[in-house]
Amino acid sequence: MKTLETRAVTKIFKSGSTEVRALTDISLSFEAGELTVVMGPSGSGKTTLLSILGCVLSPTSGDITILGQKVNGLSEKERRRLRLGKIGFIFQDFNLLDALTVRENVAMANQLRGDSRAAGLKNSEKLLTDVGLCHRLDFLPKDLSQGEKQRVAIARAFMNDPNIIIADEPTANLDSRTGQDIIAKIGELGENKTTIIATHDERITQLADRVVRIEDGRAVEMS
């Protein structure tokens, strides 16, 4: 089942009279239960592509369809709602909220959706147990290792049971063993979801169903 589709997506960044073409004519489709790895050198446009797929950024031209819904015409409010309910994000530098504990960070995803704090905290415990952090529930992010922080970010991404998981360089700040554990965990939790991971790490491709390489803003399907 197709969950995400891009058709002739182009993104041009403008700064004064200067134009930078980040993506050119990208047409891709993603299936449920499929783990796609997006590879490419720095500045190739991986993050821009993931931002467009995650409804964070709008393309200059082209169409995006998520779960059968065209995203192009949606208002910012509708795009935020779509992100909150259907898409889970995992960032390179974790992006946890420093003032909140591990469980509060994860519960926040629920609370943003309108659930009560109590319900959010209860739901977060199961996911944190799944990622092996049941002993760190009341820790602050500053007291966690890099790998543990990324596990919290993973739990948060899965909190609202999204259809799509978008992870931008999730292993960049981790050692290779921890990185592989993290990717395995994302794959395990996202078994029935559409998972798109941008990375430099060639080893991750072994876990992927398909690999898309971005070169000079164009997508090349590798496998």
Added chain:
Amino acid sequence: MFTLALKNLLSEKGRLVLGVAGVAFANTLIMFHVAMLLGTFSQITKHIEKTDADIWVLQEGLSDVTSSTSFVSGSNIEAIRKIDGVERVTGLFLYYTSVKIRQKVENVFLVGYDSESGVGGPWRLAKGKSNVEGDEIIMDESLAKSEALDVGDEINISGHKLKIAGLSKETSAVATQYIFISKESVLDYLNLNNIYNYLLVSCRKRADIGGVLEEINRIKGVDAYTRQKLAENTLRFWGKFLVPLLTTLVIVSFLVGTTVIGIVVHNITLHKQKEYGILLALGASSASVCAIVLWQGAFVGSSGFIGGALISAVAIHIANDTIPGMTACLDHKVLAISILLTWLMIMFSTIAPLARILKTDPFEIFRG
């Protein structure tokens, strides 16, 4: 969202303490000035309100007790007494004058009242006798305190030796204290022949006060007002001077408070700008982000308000106790005005950081 707002603030304890202290200081300024304004206003007309007379008779052309000195002939007393419904008419001296107390010149309201009936005399006693005889006086407690005087002490006013028989409370208006003396003594000291500043008219129960007023106003050379009307006129006269002055002080305090809360909320909010960006990237609505920022402002503002109220209560107590004539009063009106101004300060001060936060591009979070 409240938890996140609170935890954001508590994670920056230094900023939070400075912020709450700043807001408390701004609130203290506001409360103190409003308390002074309301306290001053309530005292200006207290003598009129507490005097047991339905109608005050003034010199023709005057309508309040402070803009000019009134002189009314005592010969009108008999004419007024004859009006149907009038029970009692007494003369009253009430004038602003300088007196020398222990080599120090003090400006006071000297009240020469009918010591037999007590009409126009002190309405609340702190110590001593409630009525004067012969060369006795009743002095405002704060004035006596500032001059280290007490009941039984003697002072010299205009060459006359007077004995303090009692000390009165709440007898201070616009930083000027009252000294009460019998009207006979004033007539004697000033060599006046049946001339008073005012005539005080008390009506019988169920008498038509409006009708009595009309009758008195027919008498040549006088204007009569009900107690309430005279109080209003007097308040209006003082309001012309005091309201702009104290309103300016309140506005300045309000602006200081708004700036302080603004700086605190701005700093705390923008320090967490990336985190708000994360929330927006995850899909948080603008309303959720606004709620967090407003909660932060509300917490800082409310804590500062409580701190300000406590500091003000202590400061006002000390000021009333040590500054003669200070009549600041921290009551529910002052607190209500301060709460309202605090909430306005919070609203104004969160506009700039909110506008900036809501402009945060979630894509920046992706770019790291």
